[in-house]
Amino acid sequence: MEGALASIEGLRLAEYIRQSLYFFPFLESLHVVGLTMVFGSIAVLDLRLLGIASIRRPVARVAIDVEKWAWWAFALTAVTGALMFITNASVYYHNTFFRLKMAMLVLAGVNVAFFEFTARRSLQQWNADARAPLAGRAAATVSLVLWIAIIFMGRWIGFTTTRVTGTKPDPGVNIEDLLPK
Amino acid sequence: MTQFAGWLAATQASVWIASHEWVIPTIQSIHIVAIGVALVSAFMIGFRALGWTGSDQTPAETMERFWPWLAGSLVVLLATGALMVAGEPARELLAFSFWLKMCLVVIATALTWWVGRSQTRALTFVTLLVWVGIIFLGRLIAYDHIWGSWSMSPKA
Secondary structure: OHHHHHHHHOOHHHHHHHHOOOHHHHHHHHHHHHHHHHHHHHHHHHHHHOOOOOOOOOHHHHHHHHHHHHHHHHHHHHHHHHHHHHOOHHHHHHOHHHHHHHHHHHHHHHHHHHHHHOHHHHHHHHOOOOOOOHHHHHHHHHHHHHHHHHHHHHHHHHHHOOOOOOOOOOOOOOHHHHOOO | OHHHHHHHHOOHHHHHHHHOOOHHHHHHHHHHHHHHHHHHHHHHHHHHHHOOOOOOOOHHHHHHHHHHHHHHHHHHHHHHHHHHHHHOHHHHHOOHHHHHHHHHHHHHHHHHHHHHHHOOHHHHHHHHHHHHHHHHHHHHHHHHHHHHHHOOOOOO
16 A cells, blocks of 8 residues: 555656645645535535425425536546645545545445435425425435535644645745736 | 734734634634535526526525525634634735735625626626635635735745
């Protein structure tokens, strides 16, 4: 495993991100845009299933509105997360909060599968109801708790790991160098 | 501003926040959860104007559904943001990104209200971009040196 992690860190792309002053902050920002869209859009559906919001709209309509955005945002979050991971793979791999976060992401996936195979099967029967049957409400609650916990874990990774930066000296480039004198 | 940051850093609340390791990450995590609610609420209002989502709802119904959540999450964001300023006054108050972000939050909120009422497509794209820009600026507070002499931070 250590060998694999070391070779991931040795990738030219990983080296490139470490050496750049702006690439990592850029990835972090896109990661936040992606993850907040994932959480927010999934929450819209979860709150509908729980009978808290959008209750006058059929569940299927609400789902169509948010699901495709959630998937695109998840893809963005996964790609930017993977790019941050490769810059310092061995540190993240051994970080407890990183491991908890990955475990929770798997659980969130299992929870989606549970919903698909239970409540969603009979969606046509309760589509217009103010709230979903028990299995749907349970999945929605688990989803909200997991995604909020995932956000907390993500923030804790940032506070318990040290970002590795390049060995090149800071060229001192800033916004003023890009503007006409 | 440096004097004010120094005064704020010496207050009891600031000292308490700064001396407990778990407080800042907890506040930041709540802040990010609220950003999720705010961003998606603004996007749903914008996407309705673009005809991308919620076409079974009138613009007024979409505003009725999402505006209170946007307003509510903004209150949470201001409260958690204020606590972060109290905890790390110099990091926030001397950062160019912070002040630009504050201006854009006011602009984005007003634009989202306007988009929800007027359904103007071109304005919608600008509004959504401003919200994404606010998220970037929030992260960039940690890297304020990129602004050169525009940053008041001594580290820049």
